[in-house]
Amino acid sequence: MIIKTQKVIPASEITDPHLFLQRRKVVKALLAAPLAYAGIHSGLAAGQTTPGNGLASHYQTDSTITPANLVKNYNNYYEFSLTKEQPASLAQSLRIDPWTIEITGEVEKPLRLDLDDLLKLQTVQEYVYRFRCVEAWSMVVPWLGFPLASLLKTAKPLSSAQFVKFTSIHQPEAMPLQANNTMLEWPYVEGLRIDEAFHPLTLLATGMYGERLSKQNGAPIRLVVPWKYGFKSIKAVVKIELLKKAPLTTWNKFAPHDYGFYANVNPAVPHPRWSQASERPLGSHFFTPRRKTELFNGYGEQVAALYRTMDLSHFF
Amino acid sequence: MLPKKLSPLDVCTAICLVPLLWLALDIFLDKLGANAIQALHIRLGDWSLRFLCLTLAVTPVQTLTQWRGLSDYRRLLGLYTFFYATLHLLAYLWLDHGLQWPIIAIDIWQSSYIWLGLAAYIIIFLLAITTPKRAKKRMGKSWKKLHRTIYYASILAIAHYFWQLKGNLADPMLYLLIILCLLGFRLLVWLKSRYLFGLMIPVKRNK
Ligand code: HEM
Numbered sequence: 001m002i003i004k005t006q007k008v009i010p011a012s013e014i015t016d017p018h019l020f021l022q023r024r025k026v027v028k029a030l031l032a033a034p035l036a037y038a039g040i041h042s043g044l045a046a047g048q049t050t051p052g053n054g055l056a057s058h059y060q061t062d063s064t065i066t067p068a069n070l071v072k073n074y075n076n077y078y079e080f081s082l083t084k085e086q087p088a089s090l091a092q093s094l095r096i097d098p099w100t101i102e103i104t105g106e107v108e109k110p111l112r113l114d115l116d117d118l119l120k121l122q123t124v125q126e127y128v129y130r131f132r133c134v135e136a137w138s139m140v141v142p143w144l145g146f147p148l149a150s151l152l153k154t155a156k157p158l159s160s161a162q163f164v165k166f167t168s169i170h171q172p173e174a175m176p177l178q179a180n181n182t183m184l185e186w187p188y189v190e191g192l193r194i195d196e197a198f199h200p201l202t203l204l205a206t207g208m209y210g211e212r213l214s215k216q217n218g219a220p221i222r223l224v225v226p227w228k229y230g231f232k233s234i235k236a237v238v239k240i241e242l243l244k245k246a247p248l249t250t251w252n253k254f255a256p257h258d259y260g261f262y263a264n265v266n267p268a269v270p271h272p273r274w275s276q277a278s279e280r281p282l283g284s285h286f287f288t289p290r291r292k293t294e295l296f297n298g299y300g301e302q303v304a305a306l307y308r309t310m311d312l313s314h315f316f
Numbered sequence: 317m318l319p320k321k322l323s324p325l326d327v328c329t330a331i332c333l334v335p336l337l338w339l340a341l342d343i344f345l346d347k348l349g350a351n352a353i354q355a356l357h358i359r360l361g362d363w364s365l366r367f368l369c370l371t372l373a374v375t376p377v378q379t380l381t382q383w384r385g386l387s388d389y390r391r392l393l394g395l396y397t398f399f400y401a402t403l404h405l406l407a408y409l410w411l412d413h414g415l416q417w418p419i420i421a422i423d424i425w426q427s428s429y430i431w432l433g434l435a436a437y438i439i440i441f442l443l444a445i446t447t448p449k450r451a452k453k454r455m456g457k458s459w460k461k462l463h464r465t466i467y468y469a470s471i472l473a474i475a476h477y478f479w480q481l482k483g484n485l486a487d488p489m490l491y492l493l494i495i496l497c498l499l500g501f502r503l504l505v506w507l508k509s510r511y512l513f514g515l516m517i518p519v520k521r522n523k
Contacts, residue, residue, distance in 0.1 A: 074350030082484040085349060135482050137351055183483065273479055275426030278419050280412065282350045289414035 065128065066139035068209040070282045075216045076133065077235065078183055079168075079175035091215040093174040094236070099220045105165075105241035108156035115220055119206065121154060122146040126210075127203055129226035131233070132265045132297045138279040143224055144207030149198040157194070157242050164197040165247035166190045166223055167239040184250050190223065190234040191247040191261065195306055201226055201299060204237070227296040227303045229263045260316040264307065265297035269316045325388055332396045335363045336403075353412050360404035361433075365473055365491055367397035368440075372470060372498040379505065391447060394466070398444035401437055429479035436472035439465050467502070470495050 077087035099115040124144050132138045152164070168188040172179040178186040196202060203224040206213055213219040218235030225232050231251050241247075251259035258272055267277045278290035296303050307315075339359055342348050348355040374390035377383065413420045424430050443463055446452065452459050474495050477488045 070350035078483065084351075137354070270426040273427065273429055275423045277422045277426065280351065280353060284353060286353060286356075286411050287414050289416040290412065290419060292419070 064140065065142055066282050071139055071141055071208070072214050072216060074137075074282060076135075076230070077216055077218075079177050079186065079188065080216075081176070082183065087216040088214075090176070091174075094169070094171060094215050094219070095174065096215065096220045096236070099238075101221065101237065102239045103152070103155040103242075104239070105243050106158045106161035107242050108158060109154070111155050115206075118151070122150060124206065127205075127224075129201075129203075129224060130297050131224075131226065131230055132279060132293065134229035134231055134259065134263070134271065134276075136274065136276060136279050136293075137282060138291065138293075139282045141208055142210070143203060143205040144210070144213075145203040145205035145224065147200050148202045148204050148223065149200065151204060152197060152240070152242070155242075160244050161242035162194050163243045163246045164192045164194060165239075165241040165243055166192075166234045166237050167241070168234055169236040169238050184254055187238075188234060188250050189247060190232055191249045192225065192232070193246075193306075194242070196225070196303075199303060199306065201302055227265060227299040229259075229265060231259065232263050262307075262312075262315050264312065264316075265293060266295055266312055266316070267293040268295070269313050325392065328389060328392060332367070332392070335359075335400070353407075357404065357407040357412060360400055360407055361477075364397055364401040364404050365477065367393055367400055368466075368470055368473055369491065369494050369498065371397050372466065372495070376498060376501045379501075395444060395447060398440050401440050405437060427480075429476055432472050432476035432479055436469045436476060439469040439472070443469075467499055470499065 073088045074084045075087040075091075076084060077091060080087040080090040101111075101113050101115060101118060103111040103113075124146055126142050126144055128140065128142045130138060130140050166189065169175075170178060170187040172186075175186075177183050192202070204221055205218070205224045206221050208214075208217060213222065218233075221237050222235040223233050223237060246261060249261060251263075252261050265276075270276050276293055279293045280290050294300070339356065343352075343356070346352075371390060371393040374386050374393065378386045409415060409420060413423070424434070443466060446455060446459065446462060455462070474488065474492050477491060481488060
């Protein structure tokens with residue numbers, strides 16, 4: 001579905017290149033918001049649809065959107081703190097302007113782009129996705145972003161590219177756990193198989209709730225892979241490498257029996273120490289039962305084909 | 317009518333309710349954060365463990381200070397451990413799971429750290445129901461034996477804490493250290509009494 005609307009937005013409101021670069025896109029993004037908030041499907045960007053691939057339903061969520069203040073105050077961002085409350089304040093010291101992203105490896109045209117220039121080539125849209133943490137809590141977030149695929153294409157991947165490695169910012173002056181070299185190996189690294197990276201559900205997000213991404217939520221640009229546990233959706237990305245072999249990812253390296261490379265949401269495969277069968281949506285009221293976790297976080301219709309031949313309890 | 321003079325034990329009984337009032341206030345002021353259910357549940361778990369540590373601390377304090385008459389306090393703190401652990405359990409079953417038994421069953425089955433918590437709770441429960449003086453009298457010698465299982469409960473509780481961890485090791489380490497000290501004290505007392513007891517036994521001599 002392509003939304004065409006002639007809603008006039010005063011130029012004074014169009015201020016933020018990270019979110020909205022052309023008036024046309026603003027209209028689309030803003031329009032998508034109220035629709036999505038009402039729980040109805042919203043639009044897709046022009047030119048990136050392949051009709052009949054079931055894409056429209058990726059906007060569909062059966063839950064209401066989580067209030068923004070909860071999403072901004074409950075963060076796993078171990079570079080700053082092991083608590084969920086502290087990143088909201090500590091992350092404010094992260095420097096994100098200017099921001100450069102590098103795309104290298106098995107590509108025909110390696111790129112080094114300033115984020116503002118990169119965004120000029122992309123159509124930013126709103127995508128309302130469920131987000132499921134491996135710790136068994138979840139939320140529903142209206143991201144603003146664009147498909148990772150449309151960025152990767154600009155670098156012209158070679159056929160030898162089988163995996164994609166993402167690297168987070170290394171900024172020990174701002175990140176206490178990087179400065180002390182504690183907990184995990186820094187900088188944070190994540191990875192996807194090439195078909196996962198090119199899947200239209202996979203986003204690079206630069207905003208949420210109609211605003212720029214807050215720093216504790218991964219500003220200025222983060223990955224969003226809605227059918228995988230949240231730790232796959234790496235924050236503050238500076239480098240994207242296309243590789244022949246699977247990269248060793250941070251949590252997988254730290255605890256290989258607990259966190260696999262795939263990390264697809266799967267209620268049937270418990271974490272070694274706790275169940276993944278149910279989840280606690282943020283903002284639920286007392287005495288509300290947990291939500292039953294769905295295979296691939298409810299995106300099975302779109303992604304199950306990627307794993308058709310795989311034993312999901314082995315490749316967890 | 318003038319209120320009866322409060323005994324120190326009464327004051328202590330009231331003070332032990334402060335964590336609960338504090339929680340109630342935080343609920344009322346909506347200060348439990350984004351995941352309020354989990355926050356409440358965790359706070360009750362923390363207080364169960366703190367009261368367990370306090371209960372275990374009474375005997376060492378009594379031994380070291382020769383302070384008499386602390387057993388009523390030990391009893392009180394033990395019952396409060398049970399009280400907060402029960403609220404922790406109820407929060408899990410009711411607040412978090414809305415008493416949806418099929419989901420609860422799967423969650424417990426697949427979460428090994430909960431087994432440890434449940435095992436600790438079963439011990440604390442048995443100790444609580446055998447607290448009345450009548451029960452103590454009726455049980456005779458086995459009462460003391462049963463109530464010594466609080467040592468196992470403390471080990472299970474700390475293992476439960478470690479096993480549910482998602483990253484931060486500092487807090488459970490602190491409690492582990494406290495529990496090791498409290499149990500270590502008993503071990504020392506036991507070794508000492510064994511040693512003294514050993515001296516009193518006439519040693520068989522070879523001719
Ligand atoms: C004497 C018994 C128990 C003690 C002392 C105890 C203590 C604790 C402590 C200290 C924590 C960690 C809180 C934190 O992260 O700071 C905890 C977590 C937890 N306990 Fe217990 N517990 C006991 C029994 C139980 C029982 C019977 C259950 C459930 C049937 C249970 C379920 C849980 C769960 C699910 C968590 C994880 C909370 C979360 O992170 O979401 N516990 N407990």
